[in-house]
Amino acid sequence: QLQLQESGPGLVKPSETLSLTCTVSGAFTSSSRYYWGWIRQPPGRGLEWIATIYYSGITYYNPSLETRVTISVDTSRNQFSLKLSSVTAADTAVYYCASQKETYSGNDWVPGGFDIWGQGTMAIVSS
C-alpha cells in the first residue's frame, strides 16, 4: 500500500535553507492519479499547508510562504522535495508529506484532501 517517509537534517541554522525529501512507496510520483503535498505543525500548534506538486511539475504554494518555498518532484527516484529558505525560529515544526488524489471539482481536476501521510520529521531552527 501507499507509504510516505520524510527525511531531513533535523537542525538548521537561522537564515539558512531547510531541505526535506519525501520518499514514496506503493505508488509512483509519475502517476497522474496523485498530487504530492507538504504540511507542517509547529510544536503545540495546528496544521499549516505549505505546498503541493503534480507529476507534471505544476506547483501550488501557500501565499504566506510562497516567496521562500520551492517544491519539486524527482520521478526517477520516486521522491518529492521541499526547500524553505531564510528560516527563522518560527519555522521550527514537524514537517509532514502527504498524498493527494486527483479529484474533479467544478469544471477542473484539482488536488483532493491529504489521504496518506508520512510519520513526520522534526526540523528545529537554532544556531
Added chain:
Amino acid sequence: QSALTQPASVSGSPGQSITISCTGTSSDVGSYNLVSWYQQHPGKAPKLMIFEGSERPSGVSDRFSGSKSRNTASLTISGLQAEDESDYYCCAYAGSGTYVFGSGTKVTVL
C-alpha cells in the same frame, strides 16, 4: 488565506454524539465540496477521517460523518468512544490548488 475557525474544545460522555464546526468563507468552505477532516493523536501523524465533505475512507468507522451548510462544515461523532479522544482538524480547498486548515479542536471523552 486565514485559518478556518473551529471550537478549541468539545466534550461528551461515552455513547453520546458530538459535533465539531468548521467555519470558513465563501471562498473556501462555501465554494467547493472539498472539505476534509483529520484525527490526530498526540505525537502521531494526522489520519484522514472524512473527504469531499461527507465521504469516509475505507476502514473509518461509520460513527464519523460530515456535512456542510453554506460556509460551515461539521464533523459529527456518534456513539462517542474513549478512543475518539483526540485532536481534530478540518481542511478546505480554497481554489487554485490551495488548501487551508482549521485551528483544531480537542475532543475529550468524559
